[in-house]
Amino acid sequence: MSTEQSDTLFQAPPMGEQERMIEAILFASAQPVSKKTITDRLPHGCDVSEAIAHLRKRYEGRGVKLVKVGDGWAFRTAPDLGFLMQKERYETRKLSRAAIETLAIIAYHQPTTRAEIEAIRGVSVSSGTIDLLLELEWIKLGRRRMTPGRPVTFIVTQVFLDHFGLESERDLPGVKELRDSGLLDNRPAPGGALGDTSQEDDDDLENTDQDDMFE
């Protein structure tokens, strides 16, 4: 407790008032405020340490708490309420062309190796693409190939089948059906010329333009 200083020229404000003052200063300050700065700003004779202790206690268990940051004091959101400071935004994105092609090759040719996917697509397949498909749980690792290097193979998953509404991989329309439905016509694919080298950068995450659409 503070010792009463009867010899000070000006009476220090009551403790409750000192608390209020510190509360206001810490609230409005753009940086944590050191004890020295608080003392300088408060009227003469205030017991800053005691007032801070009171104030800290007052905010215990509240939505904000009084914390020491370096040699200063500041109000901060209670850590358990951090989730309120985050806003979750759900976005739906279309898979990139690289990802959907890779996925299609795995679906039609499974089990298939990365080298085979690259041979079919004619470009290298980025790790990002494979990782994304693995993360989405649309593909998983199959058995290793019994060929030199024993490369890993990829196969599609139940999640894949569920997503695309297929009972089994056999339900995928065959090449003949694709041709019959006109999907195999020799027409340029939407969004790019054949052998478009830009496909080499398989970015799945690059569609910043698209992001805006969903904000």
Add this chain to the structure above:
Amino acid sequence: MSTEQSDTLFQAPPMGEQERMIEAILFASAQPVSKKTITDRLPHGCDVSEAIAHLRKRYEGRGVKLVKVGDGWAFRTAPDLGFLMQKERYETRKLSRAAIETLAIIAYHQPTTRAEIEAIRGVSVSSGTIDLLLELEWIKLGRRRMTPGRPVTFIVTQVFLDHFGLESERDLPGVKELRDSGLLDNRPAPGGALGDTSQEDDDDLENTDQDDMFE
């Protein structure tokens, strides 16, 4: 008090917890946060109005207070402690008499047209004055008058209310007395004398707007 809804799917957090959450959200924001935004960020089933009422009470007499600003809520330091805040004080541009009067006329007569402002002040309003008030975000454009020429109207903003510590336009100093004494009536000059330009926009039709604002 809120009625307990035993049929809600998720139990809302206890009232004390709701209070904490709102405290954290409002503490974290420099701008007033609307009741809707608070509701959106809180878990389902919270009684925001009640929690705010509790919280407001809790901060009564403290160094910061919970204030209502238009349709939002914000924490602000107690005005009697302003003297401690020299460091945080920012110089507001010194407003000309014309700007201050124009602002008052818009606040008390909103929505109001430039012609009405001129009729009240007896001089023309410079564009600079209106521009300055728009720039300060103290006024903004309201709905156009449904009178010949469809003149634009001006209304005050939440920033204005926040700046002057007003909950709403109804809390403008002396507004009730002015209304009761008829000084806020739109009274056109008899026979259009005195070059009263407000005659141009037939003010008889629009009074419904004003009623909305104050009733």
Add this chain to the structure above:
Amino acid sequence: MMSEPTKEDIEEFEQTTKQRVASEAFLIDVNGFEGPLDILLTLARTQKVDLRKISVLELAEQYLKFVEEAKKLRIELAADYLVMAAWLAFLKSRLLLPPDPTEEGPSAEELAAHLAFQLERLEAMRRSAAKLMARDQLGRDFFVRGIPETVSHNRKITYTATILDLMQAYAHIKTKDNFEPLHMRERDHLYTMEQALERMRTLIGHAINWGDLNQFLPDGCRDDPKFRRSATASTFAAALELVKEGKMEIRQDENFAPIEIKTKAPE
């Protein structure tokens, strides 16, 4: 010859000077006024009565006197001050004369009442403006949170693709270069080892003596070098296969010499 100014003269002079200074101060300050209504309000205040009880007649006289003074002092007043003077002169005459029942439009009392209303309203707005500015103000008397925490936006991305996307993607690959890794392409100009083996098996029985491997190549090799190359390799491989099976013998006298084969006599 001029007489010495008396005390009275001096006093009178001082008095008029004072008046003149006062009136000039008022006039020179015209620039500081915001139009005729502002001046009228200032003049009305000198009546020291509630604006609701103002004598508009008296006010009109005060204003006209002010305009007269300005003329005397050759101060150029803006047009709106003179318009107001003309209007007030008209109002004054109307107020002094008994009402003419044949005259149309608003009565002099109505006009006077409206002028009083305008003055009262302007005064009220000025008072309100002053009250507004006297309020506690943000950034001067009370303050916002100094360390606002921004709400961070977390993105949760759901990727979508339809079966049609999948099929189109596959179709796109298929049409790109007709590359079919799991089905051998129809290769017109190639001769597989299987083909070579099949041919050799049917011919081997006849090769009792050593003969050049080239004799066993299929028809059509002569015209197509690519096919010939392929057939040579396949036939050679098939021959090795048959040697391995013990059905044939193979020899070559030296490097690049013709390769000869013959059927192996059963032991």
